[in-house]
Ligand SMILES: Cc1cc2nc3c(=O)[nH]c(=O)nc-3n(C[C@H](O)[C@H](O)[C@H](O)COP(=O)(O)OP(=O)(O)OC[C@H]3O[C@@H](n4cnc5c(N)ncnc54)[C@H](O)[C@@H]3O)c2cc1C
C-alpha cells in the first residue's frame with residue numbers, strides 16, 4: 100500500500116478515516132476524484148474500534164449470558180458459566196481486524212492515498228501533515244469525529260471512559276456508571292449481564308433524555324428487575340481513591356461505598372482543536388462543533404464537514420449518509436441533501452430500545468394535544484413468560500390527525516433492534532394506523548404487536 104503521497108495535488112483531501120471520512124473518500128473516488136485520506140490511528144475511527152462494533156460484540160455476549168441464565172429454569176440441566184473475557188476478545192478483535200483489512204483493500208482498489216498522519220488546515224486548499232508534508236486540493240472534508248469527555252471534577256482521572264472499557268479483560272466486581280445516555284445505558288446493561296454489580300449515577304431524573312418517557316420508564320423498570328441499581332438526581336463533586344478502588348463524593352458531602360471501577364459516560368467532545376480552523380476562518384459553535392449548513396458546507400468555500408465533528412446526530416449511518424450525499428453533490432451533479440428528520444436509532448440495552456420519529460411529548464408540542472393519538476402494547480415476551488421472568492416489553496405508536504398518520508414508533512423489547520428498520524421505512528413513507536391494521540400479522544412474534552395495536 101502506498102502510505103506516502105506520490106503527489107501533493109489532489110481533488111479531495113479527507114481528514115479523518117472514521118465512518119464519515121471513509122464513506123466520503125470512497126464515494127468521491129467512485130466519481131473519479133483523486134483522493135488523499137489522513138488518519139493517524141486505526142481505520143474505521145470510533146465506530147469500528149471503540150464504538151458500535153466492539154460494543155455490539157459485548158452486547159451479543161451479554162445476550163448469550165442472559166439466555167444461559169434462563170436455561171436451567173427452562174429445563175436445560177446446565178449451570179451458567181462466567182464469560183472468559185480474554186477468549187471472547189480474541190474473537191471480537193479478529194472480527195475488527197477483518198474490517199481493517201477490508202478497508203485497506205478497498206482503499207488500494209479505489210486508488211485512494213492513505214497517509215497515516217494527523218493533519219491541520221493551512222488555508223482553504225492546503226493541509227499540513229504532522230511530518231511537515233503539505234497537500235493541496237480544491238475540496239477539503241473534515242471528519243475528525245469526537246472523543247469521550249470526563250466531568251470537570253477532582254479525581255475524574257481515577258475513572259475510565261468508553262475507550263478504556265474496550266481495553267478491559269474482565270468484568271469488575273462492582274462498578275459505578277455515571278451518566279444516563281446511550282453509552283451509560285448500554286455499558287451498564289452489558290456489565291450487569293456479564294457479572295458485575297452495576298450502580299448507575301444519573302444527574303437528571305430519567306434515563307435517555309429525548310426518548311419517549313413511558314418507554315424509558317419501562318426500560319428503567321426492566322433494568323432494576325435485572326439487578327442494576329439506578330440513582331437519579333445525583334450531583335457528583337469528586338472521585339476519591341479507596342483501598343485500590345474508588346468512591347464517589349456527592350455535592351452534599353456524602354460518599355458512596357467502594358467501587359472497583361467508575362465509568363464515565365457523560366458525553367463526547369468534537370475533535371476540533373489544533374485543526375487550524377480559526378486561522379482559516381472555519382466557524383465552530385459554542386460546543387466546538389464545526390458549523391455546517393444542510394449541504395454540509397462550512398463557513399469557508401470548498402471546506403466541508405460531516406459526522407460527529409458537526410452537531411448532527413452522532414450516529415454512524417448519519418455520518419455515512421451525509422458524506423455520500425455531499426460527494427454526490429460535489430462530483431456527481433446531485434442536489435440531494437440528507438433529510439435529518441425521522442432518523443431511526445436503537446439503544447443496545449437489555450432488551451434493546453429503538454425509536455423513529457416523534458416522542459409523544461414532541462408530537463403534542465408540534466401538532467397540539469388534541470391531534471395526537473397514542474397506542475400501546477405492553478406484554479411479556481414468550482420466552483420471559485416461559486421462564487417466568489418479570490421483564491416486560493412496551494411498544495408504542497404515536498399518531499396524528501383524523502387519518503392517524505404514524506409520526507412516532509417506539510419499541511422496547513426482544514428483537515426491537517431488528518424490527519425497527521422496516522417500520523422506519525413505512526413511517527418515512529407516511530403510513531397511517533389503518534395501513535398497519537390492514538397488514539396481516541406474523542404470529543407468534545413480538546413484531547406482530549405493531550400491527551395489532553388498539
Ligand atoms: C461506545 C460507543 C458506541 C456507539 N455505538 C453506536 C451504534 O451502535 N450505532 C451508531 O450508529 N453509532 C454509534 N456510536 C456513534 C458512532 O461511533 C459515531 O457517530 C461515528 O463513529 C462518527 O463517525 P465520524 O466519522 O464522524 O468520526 P469517528 O468515527 O470518530 O472518526 C474520526 C477519525 O478522525 C481521526 N482524526 C481526528 N483528528 C484528526 C486529525 N487532526 N487528522 C487526521 N485524522 C484525525 C480520528 O483518529 C478518527 O479515526 C457509538 C459511539 C460510541 C463512543
Ligand SMILES: NC(=O)c1ccc[n+]([C@@H]2O[C@H](COP(=O)([O-])OP(=O)(O)OC[C@H]3O[C@@H](n4cnc5c(N)ncnc54)[C@H](O)[C@@H]3O)[C@@H](O)[C@H]2O)c1
Nearest residue numbers: 250278279280281282283302364365366367413445446447
Ligand atoms: N446505539 C447507538 O446508536 C449509540 C450508542 C452509543 C453512543 N451513541 C452516540 O454517541 C453519543 C454520545 O453518547 P453518550 O452516552 O456519551 O452521550 P449522551 O449525550 O447520550 O449522554 C450523556 C449523559 O451524561 C450526562 N452527563 C453529562 N455531563 C455530566 C456530568 N458532568 N455529570 C453527570 N452526568 C453528566 C447527561 O445528562 C447524559 O445523561 C450519543 O448521543 C449517540 O448519538 C450511539
